[in-house]
């Protein structure tokens with residue numbers, strides 16, 4: 001779903017506004033010096049793009065940061081995360097992954113960091129812009145994993161039928177079943193408009209694709225997506241990965257993901 005977003009740019013960085021348009025050309029933008037009163041807005045500073053809300057504490061914001069903070073530490077620490085085992089990483093094999101629910105790129109960057117080629121697809125214009133901005137800043141620091149990660153702003157359901165190889169990874173938004181108050185980032189993300197494509201529809205598009213394997217991240221106690229039992233699971237403390245292998249992974253599955261010459 002696309003809409004016009006307010007971006008607050010207090011310093012009126014006209015040159016970097018052009019850079020912003022290049023980084024997320026899909027985002028329709030109304031540049032302003034101060035926020036309006038109606039909820040969500042973006043802020044553009046030298047530190048990058050951040051999502052904020054007039055309804056929440058002014059200090060709360062969502063910004064993708066691969067260079068410092070928790071995700072940077074996750075990237076530095078990564079060795080044998082369950083996620084990498086779930087997609088089939090093993091000695092000499094780093095399958096290419098189509099992350100069809102890229103979100104803020106947490107999982108996609110881990111996979112690129114261990115050597116997988118990753119096609120990250122995100123349907124929300126705003127989430128995709130935040131991720132594109134995080135990737136832009138990470139690539140300025142010359143992290144080599146950035147070169148293995150491509151981002152598309154699209155509804156992945158429309159692309160999976162064109163997939164020829166590799167692994168599809170799905171991490172759909174968990175239903176609002178959580179009893180605990182979610183963190184500020186989650187509160188902001190839950191306020192975003194969403195489109196109607198259901199997780200089950202995306203799952204069946206993945207299962208019917210030519211991917212060698214489909215991997216789904218689920219809350220530990222949630223039913224399997226589409227009501228289809230996985231062949232096996234990797235279980236953690238709060239989440240699990242449901243594995244749907246379709247054939248053995250081969251060297252061909254390490255080739256970058258392309259959609260019939262489109263991406």
Ligand SMILES: C[S@@+](CC[C@H](N)C(=O)[O-])C[C@H]1O[C@@H](n2cnc3c(N)ncnc32)[C@H](O)[C@@H]1O
Pocket residue numbers: 100101102103104105106107108121122123124127154155156157171172173174197202
């Ligand atoms: C729980 S988040 C993914 C989090 C991500 N794994 C991470 O580590 O940051 C789910 C994301 O999937 C996106 N999404 C849901 N359905 C989609 C679809 N059909 N195509 C592309 N993105 C989709 C949502 O917009 C949301 O940003």
